[in-house]
Amino acid sequence: MKKKLFAGLLTVALAVGMLTGCGNSGSDDKKSGSDKKMSFEIVSKGFQSTYWQAVYKGAKAKADELGVEINMVGPNTESDVADQVQMLNSAINAQPPAIGLAALDTDACLDGIQSAMDANIPIIGFDSGVPDAPEGAVYANAATDNYAAGKVAAEGMYKGIKDKIGNGKVRIGEVNQDATSESITQRGLGFIDKMVELLKADGYKVCVVGNDFYVGKAKGADAKEADADVIIEVAVPAETTTSACQQVAEPVLQKSDTIAIFGSNQVSAEGIVNANETLKVCGPDKIVAVGFDSGSVLKAAVTDQTLFGAVTQAPVSIGENLVQLLYDVSNGKDVKDVDTGCQWYNYQNITDEEIAQNLYD
Amino acid sequence: MNNNSIIKKIGMQKVITLGILLLLLIFFSLANPTFRKYTTFLSLMGYTYYIAFMAIGVTFPLLTGGVDLSVGTGLICYALAGGYLVVYKGWPVWLGLLIAVLFGVVIGLFNGFAVAVLDLPPFLATLCTCMITRGLGSICSNGTGVPWPNGSAEGAWFRNLFRLKVGGVSIPIGIIWVVLAVVIMSIVLNHTRTGRYVLSIGSNKEAAKLCGINVVRYQITAYVISGFFAGLAGIAFAASFATIQPGLGAGFELDAIGAAIIGGVSTAGGYGTVTGTILGVLIMSLLKTGLPYIDLQANWQQIIIGIVLIVAVMIDIIRSRRVSA
Numbered sequence: 001m002k003k004k005l006f007a008g009l010l011t012v013a014l015a016v017g018m019l020t021g022c023g024n025s026g027s028d029d030k031k032s033g034s035d036k037k038m039s040f041e042i043v044s045k046g047f048q049s050t051y052w053q054a055v056y057k058g059a060k061a062k063a064d065e066l067g068v069e070i071n072m073v074g075p076n077t078e079s080d081v082a083d084q085v086q087m088l089n090s091a092i093n094a095q096p097p098a099i100g101l102a103a104l105d106t107d108a109c110l111d112g113i114q115s116a117m118d119a120n121i122p123i124i125g126f127d128s129g130v131p132d133a134p135e136g137a138v139y140a141n142a143a144t145d146n147y148a149a150g151k152v153a154a155e156g157m158y159k160g161i162k163d164k165i166g167n168g169k170v171r172i173g174e175v176n177q178d179a180t181s182e183s184i185t186q187r188g189l190g191f192i193d194k195m196v197e198l199l200k201a202d203g204y205k206v207c208v209v210g211n212d213f214y215v216g217k218a219k220g221a222d223a224k225e226a227d228a229d230v231i232i233e234v235a236v237p238a239e240t241t242t243s244a245c246q247q248v249a250e251p252v253l254q255k256s257d258t259i260a261i262f263g264s265n266q267v268s269a270e271g272i273v274n275a276n277e278t279l280k281v282c283g284p285d286k287i288v289a290v291g292f293d294s295g296s297v298l299k300a301a302v303t304d305q306t307l308f309g310a311v312t313q314a315p316v317s318i319g320e321n322l323v324q325l326l327y328d329v330s331n332g333k334d335v336k337d338v339d340t341g342c343q344w345y346n347y348q349n350i351t352d353e354e355i356a357q358n359l360y361d
Numbered sequence: 362m363n364n365n366s367i368i369k370k371i372g373m374q375k376v377i378t379l380g381i382l383l384l385l386l387i388f389f390s391l392a393n394p395t396f397r398k399y400t401t402f403l404s405l406m407g408y409t410y411y412i413a414f415m416a417i418g419v420t421f422p423l424l425t426g427g428v429d430l431s432v433g434t435g436l437i438c439y440a441l442a443g444g445y446l447v448v449y450k451g452w453p454v455w456l457g458l459l460i461a462v463l464f465g466v467v468i469g470l471f472n473g474f475a476v477a478v479l480d481l482p483p484f485l486a487t488l489c490t491c492m493i494t495r496g497l498g499s500i501c502s503n504g505t506g507v508p509w510p511n512g513s514a515e516g517a518w519f520r521n522l523f524r525l526k527v528g529g530v531s532i533p534i535g536i537i538w539v540v541l542a543v544v545i546m547s548i549v550l551n552h553t554r555t556g557r558y559v560l561s562i563g564s565n566k567e568a569a570k571l572c573g574i575n576v577v578r579y580q581i582t583a584y585v586i587s588g589f590f591a592g593l594a595g596i597a598f599a600a601s602f603a604t605i606q607p608g609l610g611a612g613f614e615l616d617a618i619g620a621a622i623i624g625g626v627s628t629a630g631g632y633g634t635v636t637g638t639i640l641g642v643l644i645m646s647l648l649k650t651g652l653p654y655i656d657l658q659a660n661w662q663q664i665i666i667g668i669v670l671i672v673a674v675m676i677d678i679i680r681s682r683r684v685s686a
Binding site: 046047049050053075076077080210211212235236237238239241242243244246247248250251254255256267270271273274275278279280295296297300304361 | 401407499508653654
């Protein structure tokens, strides 16, 4: 009996010791934090494409300018949702004045977002941001309006295919890397919706087939596949890699009625370009292929007109605006969403200064 | 009678695999006319090369009763390391290719050491190197994607090693290297001491040890072969696809191991052939290329490939029961 009592007391003592210990170390951190530079945690979607490198470049430049530090982390691939959730949790544990977040999957990040709210750490979204986040968690976003960017791609493509429609059924392909992330789905849907709108305005019947998610969300495509003048076929690979995107792009490119194809990010556009290496079906007077973002492969493809054109975001500007917003929000300023914009480019204007600054290798 | 003995000589499993292969070819060709195009064959080959090299290599650890899970992330790691030196450091392409293969050999040695000397379970040891190479790949490439020279860029010649362009026509000459690898490794497996010892280690490790076979040495050899071919697979992957992204490759090893098992390599070791493995590879790559042509959504493709694997493993189990009965 005595032993048990002793053990119980010891446990309580230990627990109290641990709790107070934690409390102390926490306040120590804060003290030392105020002496040092302000340091922000940024959780990105990864570093695998040069696009993210450009975002980092912009963020780093802005951080140096403002005299703050940034710690930018990201999972190995854009499929690693669970890894990103862990990175968000460690970012919160570091107790920064604010966190930058480009969520791969908002639902998976919800717990982390809630604990950031509980700890009063403001979140700034960037790139695809944090769609459908709980009210009050995300203070502002530095992002491309992806739905609008998808529309820009549709408008650009339509100029190239207008004359090819009307003589029998034709097909427009779209390769989307996934059906989960906000940036890709918004872009994919923006493209489809604008294309449907343009086609219907010219009196054509349109039908959307392929991936269930996009078929379900597309607006205005009410024709049946058999009666449609134009079929928009959406292909989504099982994993977010160039080779998987290539695999789903090939059958679409090989269909005899395909007149155009759109790859809605760097990875899927590269999949199309690489598929064309063997198929040789894209180019002037052939299939009108449109890409998104840049990188050395896409830039070369636009220059030699394999790609009819592409849409570029402004990654450097996304990075800069992100750090500015982080800085402002932690200094108690009011912050608002920043649309960082996008541009259509093709072989004619690819070297123009205002385009070239947003293209990266 | 005569027919039976021929089948027996080739092996029942290989006959079945060959039959399935032909059936799949006929099925896809009938289901979608565009599948019959020459260009489809070209891209089918593009998916075949790297899986083929990986599978030929991984056959050897499998035959010893082990496994090598590091070939998938490994091949990406080697291609990233070699490509980084070529693209960002200006090294000549041939040196980059050599680095990729050497890197594979080093990791193979490491795997062999962990399994044979440290006596770690192969599954565990190579799972660790799988993770290590995944991280190492990102570090080697500084976290960026690596676009190996392409199109008219200087150094793009190495892509011709697999797809030679003659007057606008692409010829998939990578087939030559795969056939060569199959022939050489078949001879190694069936007609050299190394091959016989690898098989006997897989059949019964203790008995092999008692017979005076240097088990440690030949186990290490098996993993080095696997690493060497993973390096070649890295080159084939770099030649067939546009950009190599860090973090890729997890799951590739299952294509290779699956192919070997479909081709009749026993999951317990001690039984299997390189020609069987290559038939399994063709089934895997045919499924991967063909299923999108019958308008099947990507997630269904994975389910079907999984089911094919279960059937192959069941055939293996039934066979080993018969042998022991």
